[in-house]
Amino acid sequence: MAERLAIVIKMTDEELMKAVHDGDHTAYKTLVNSHIKSVSRCAYRILRNRNDAADICQETFLRVWLHPEKWEPKKSKLATWLYKITYNLCVDQLRKYRKNRYVSDPQKEFEEILQSTDAEEIHSTIKHRRLNFALMMLPEDQRSALTLCHYSGFSNKEAAEIMSISVRALESSLARARRSLKKVLSDPSEINFDRGHSSNYLEKTNTEKSLL
Numbered sequence: 001m002a003e004r005l006a007i008v009i010k011m012t013d014e015e016l017m018k019a020v021h022d023g024d025h026t027a028y029k030t031l032v033n034s035h036i037k038s039v040s041r042c043a044y045r046i047l048r049n050r051n052d053a054a055d056i057c058q059e060t061f062l063r064v065w066l067h068p069e070k071w072e073p074k075k076s077k078l079a080t081w082l083y084k085i086t087y088n089l090c091v092d093q094l095r096k097y098r099k100n101r102y103v104s105d106p107q108k109e110f111e112e113i114l115q116s117t118d119a120e121e122i123h124s125t126i127k128h129r130r131l132n133f134a135l136m137m138l139p140e141d142q143r144s145a146l147t148l149c150h151y152s153g154f155s156n157k158e159a160a161e162i163m164s165i166s167v168r169a170l171e172s173s174l175a176r177a178r179r180s181l182k183k184v185l186s187d188p189s190e191i192n193f194d195r196g197h198s199s200n201y202l203e204k205t206n207t208e209k210s211l212l
Contacts, residue, residue: 005030013078021068032061035079038152039086045147046090048136052097056089076161083152084162087144094140134184142177145170 008030011019019027039060044053063085064071071081135143141163148159149170160170 014073017068017071017073017078020065028065031064035082036061038079039082042083042147042152043086043090045135045151046087046140046144047093048132052093056086056093059089060085077158080154080158080162083148083154084164087148087162090144091140134181137184138177138180141165142173142180145173146177146181149174 004026008016008019008024008027011027011030013031016027016031020031036057040053040057043056043060044050047053047056060082064082071078076084135146138146144163145159148154148162149156154162156167156170156174160167163170165173
């Protein structure tokens with residue numbers, strides 16, 4: 001077992017996938033360990049829910065085990081293929097639960113933060129929470145574009161491939177997302193705590209694909 005592991009950890013992605021196709025559990029475990037953190041982060045940044053992200057991550061790697069032949073190394077890198085699976089699963093999840101993806105009581109969360117006596121801690125935490133709420137407000141395509149390009153390090157071309165859209169459409173989503181985030185982060189009043197989502201600005205600028 002130890003000898004096999006020593007061999008497997010030196011394999012390329014293509015060699016690992018070939019071994020997985022042959023039913024090699026050691027190769028599969030090595031592949032999962034290499035990619036699970038990045039896939040999990042991607043799923044969480046899109047869904048903003050740790051339990052859902054964990055489920056998506058598990059389903060992604062289950063599909064790898066069941067259908068390793070679907071990866072075409074001449075067409076895309078393994079990471080790109082894994083993210084494409086993850087992205088599609090996340091989109092399905094968002095569509096299924098589109099009305100329930102927001103924090104149930106954000107106002108209560110902020111009140112708890114303000115109970116702290118450390119002014120610097122309050123400022124830092126509120127800034128972080130405000131960013132999270134702003135990200136949750138974004139339509140799925142904009143949040144995914146930011147996740148893939150900004151947080152996961154994919155090029156615009158790679159992210160567009162993952163999302164099955166043109167590079168121009170991806171760049172448009174990125175531009176709209178950045179404008180929306182800048183607006184909300186510069187003006188806290190854009191966050192409507194009573195409804196758990198954005199106020200008029202985001203509702204006007206992100207209409208047809210809003211998660212609301």
